[in-house]
Amino acid sequence: MKFSNTIFAIALSTASLGITIAAKADTVTARCDVYSKGEDRATASGLCTFSQRQGTVGIQLENGDRYDLVPVGEQPGAYQDQNGDAAYRQSGLGDKGQIYRLTNQSIYVYWDTAPYTSDTQATPSSQTAGTPVTIMNRRNDNQIAVQITEGEFNFAGILTRTSGNIFQGSDGRARVIYDRDAGQVTIINPKTGDEFYNYNYTDVDEGAL
Numbered sequence: 001m002k003f004s005n006t007i008f009a010i011a012l013s014t015a016s017l018g019i020t021i022a023a024k025a026d027t028v029t030a031r032c033d034v035y036s037k038g039e040d041r042a043t044a045s046g047l048c049t050f051s052q053r054q055g056t057v058g059i060q061l062e063n064g065d066r067y068d069l070v071p072v073g074e075q076p077g078a079y080q081d082q083n084g085d086a087a088y089r090q091s092g093l094g095d096k097g098q099i100y101r102l103t104n105q106s107i108y109v110y111w112d113t114a115p116y117t118s119d120t121q122a123t124p125s126s127q128t129a130g131t132p133v134t135i136m137n138r139r140n141d142n143q144i145a146v147q148i149t150e151g152e153f154n155f156a157g158i159l160t161r162t163s164g165n166i167f168q169g170s171d172g173r174a175r176v177i178y179d180r181d182a183g184q185v186t187i188i189n190p191k192t193g194d195e196f197y198n199y200n201y202t203d204v205d206e207g208a209l
Helices: 002-025
Strands: 027-036 044-053 056-061 066-071 078-080 086-090 097-101 105-110 133-140 143-150 153-163 166-170 175-179 184-188 195-200
Touching (some): 086 195, 143 166
Antiparallel strands (some): 056 066, 086 097, 166 175
16 A cells, blocks of 8 residues: 555656646746837836746746736637736747737847846747748749748648739738748738738749749
8 A cells, every 4th residue: 555655656746847847848037028008118127937838828027017828719829818808929029039919018028138147048949939930832923832830820821922922821810921022921910910920931942043
């Protein structure tokens, strides 16, 4: 009987340790700049803790304020905060960080903690938004098949030439705009107009030019 209890205790301890390690792996120290709605100057700036687990985002500020954002619906980057209000993740910082738009505030999360520490922090797990993995295959002169993935974001569809060398496509949850001349991909929320991602990409084989 004692042997069984010992095995159970070891198993429980191991499971608890696994949970702690998994949780820590998705948590990083970052720098957060907080802007009140309508203001162009940060009302607060300092170190913060950013965590992401199974799509749920947690932001803990130095002053004790905490924001817990839970994904809602099928729209990538759409959340609900701890008060039940809508929140959105927006691009604009590239691989330097993320922007979260709340009801009365915007929080800019930077992976580089300078000037508050001299160390540059690594980005958190692969669920953290960065530059999406993009695969494009030209079907003909007017259509490009595209697959875009990053964290919980996934888009698979056809981009159709709309004007000049601009190609667009939508799956109802996200609209993808590809400027082939500029080598620029922009992904926006078709309902709110907020920008999810904006990054450089080209399907042109420059070696063949």
